[in-house]
Amino acid sequence: MKTLRQEELKKLGKNIRRLRKSRGLNQTSLANSAKTRPTTISSIENGINLNPGWDLLGRVANVLDTTIHDLTLPEIDLSEVEKKRKLAPSLSDLIRRQKELLALGEPRISSNEMDWMAEMPIEENMKMSAEKYLIILRHYRLVSKGIA
Numbered sequence: 001m002k003t004l005r006q007e008e009l010k011k012l013g014k015n016i017r018r019l020r021k022s023r024g025l026n027q028t029s030l031a032n033s034a035k036t037r038p039t040t041i042s043s044i045e046n047g048i049n050l051n052p053g054w055d056l057l058g059r060v061a062n063v064l065d066t067t068i069h070d071l072t073l074p075e076i077d078l079s080e081v082e083k084k085r086k087l088a089p090s091l092s093d094l095i096r097r098q099k100e101l102l103a104l105g106e107p108r109i110s111s112n113e114m115d116w117m118a119e120m121p122i123e124e125n126m127k128m129s130a131e132k133y134l135i136i137l138r139h140y141r142l143v144s145k146g147i148a
Helices: 006-021 027-033 038-045 053-064 078-084 089-096 111-119 130-144
Strands: none
Touching: 006 038, 027 038, 027 053, 038 053, 089 111, 089 130, 111 130
16 A cells, blocks of 8 residues: 555656656656766656755756745545535536646646635526636736736
């Protein structure tokens, strides 16, 4: 039976692999830019590096133009979310299709962002689509960073 730590390391590795590929990098180029060895990147991506260290993760996150926090975010389990609350069909569609709809390198939708969108007051006559939710999410991200 896998421990929680092993599961977290696997998720970390999957996130790094996904982001690395979305940026068109191979393991060697990521390793060179992060000042480490390709075997180290491989062991992290495969979840077998039991102690990658904050310094290394920081360098990898920097090369991937993200944060350590984003590297460790779990995927949203939509079935669990739908058990807890009723989501608008178009919001569920956005969550399901986020890999397809989000731009390369754009962070996945966090649980907090999804909760925020689910609580938004939507007028009955307003037709929402996954794409409209995505526009709102992008604006929210800009405002929360103080850019807009």
